[in-house]
Amino acid sequence: MSVLTVKNVEKEYKIGKNTFKALKGVSLSIKKGESIAIIGKSGSGKSTLMHILALLDKPTSGEIELLGQNVKDINKKVLNHLRNETFGFVFQQFFINPKDTVLDNVMLPLKINGLNNKERKRRVMNALKSVELDDKAQNNANDLSGGQKQRVCIARAIVNEPDIIFADEPTGNLDSKTGEKIEELLFNLNREKGITLIVVTHDPELANKCDRQIHIKDGYIVEEN
Numbered sequence: 001m002s003v004l005t006v007k008n009v010e011k012e013y014k015i016g017k018n019t020f021k022a023l024k025g026v027s028l029s030i031k032k033g034e035s036i037a038i039i040g041k042s043g044s045g046k047s048t049l050m051h052i053l054a055l056l057d058k059p060t061s062g063e064i065e066l067l068g069q070n071v072k073d074i075n076k077k078v079l080n081h082l083r084n085e086t087f088g089f090v091f092q093q094f095f096i097n098p099k100d101t102v103l104d105n106v107m108l109p110l111k112i113n114g115l116n117n118k119e120r121k122r123r124v125m126n127a128l129k130s131v132e133l134d135d136k137a138q139n140n141a142n143d144l145s146g147g148q149k150q151r152v153c154i155a156r157a158i159v160n161e162p163d164i165i166f167a168d169e170p171t172g173n174l175d176s177k178t179g180e181k182i183e184e185l186l187f188n189l190n191r192e193k194g195i196t197l198i199v200v201t202h203d204p205e206l207a208n209k210c211d212r213q214i215h216i217k218d219g220y221i222v223e224e225n
């Protein structure tokens with residue numbers, strides 16, 4: 001079953017009087033439980049595609065289906081709710097808030113969820129346990145190491161038990177040993193919980209660990225393995 005499908009998606013950016021086509025007709029169907037790497041050179045359109053898949057940005061043209069339903073037919077409020085429940089994000093620009101505690105950072109996606117405090121805390125502690133950071137719950141997020149911060153991001157991405165995790169360069173700023181641990185964590189979630197994993201990466205080793213590699217060049221998919 002396809003969880004997410006894009007058909008003929010184009011994305012244009014306006015720069016003054018000019019337009020720049022970052023995606024030139026991309027079609028892709030993502031199955032439940034698979035792991036996909038989006039690879040390609042800097043500026044090829046990877047992040048643009050990722051943002052469109054994650055429904056954070058709208059394409060200029062083309063269709064997107066989430067769980068078989070065209071997103072154009074879903075009202076905005078329902079769509080926001082659905083995105084919040086279905087997706088988890090490990091993105092550099094959704095960085096953790098350094099002044100808040102680890103617990104508060106991970107709780108963020110649950111704020112909109114209508115759960116009571118006790119249940120929220122239980123879920124946060126479970127998520128922190130799975131990244132082995134439950135002992136740091138009360139720490140300021142700022143006082144953690146780079147790898148620990150990235151694990152906080154993963155805990156926050158899984159706290160609402162999403163169907164899909166989007167990860168943009170999840171190991172980008174980490175040393176190789178910490179990076180491996182983060183990879184292991186993401187692939188365990190994929191294998192054990194059946195969470196679909198969509199990763200943008202420059203790292204060929206990480207890409208090869210995924211079931212499928214989507215190679216983007218100049219706004220096109222040029223190769224699929």
Ligand SMILES: Nc1ncnc2c1ncn2[C@@H]1O[C@H](COP(=O)(O)OP(=O)(O)OP(=O)(O)O)[C@@H](O)[C@H]1O
Pocket residue numbers: 013014015020022040041042043044045046047048049
């Ligand atoms: N908001 C924007 N306005 C104008 N142009 C943009 C905008 N966002 C991206 N672009 C352009 O679209 C193209 C694709 O950008 P994108 O960020 O998707 O590339 P990428 O493959 O993720 O690159 P990187 O690996 O360097 O992050 C680039 O040429 C970029 O300059």
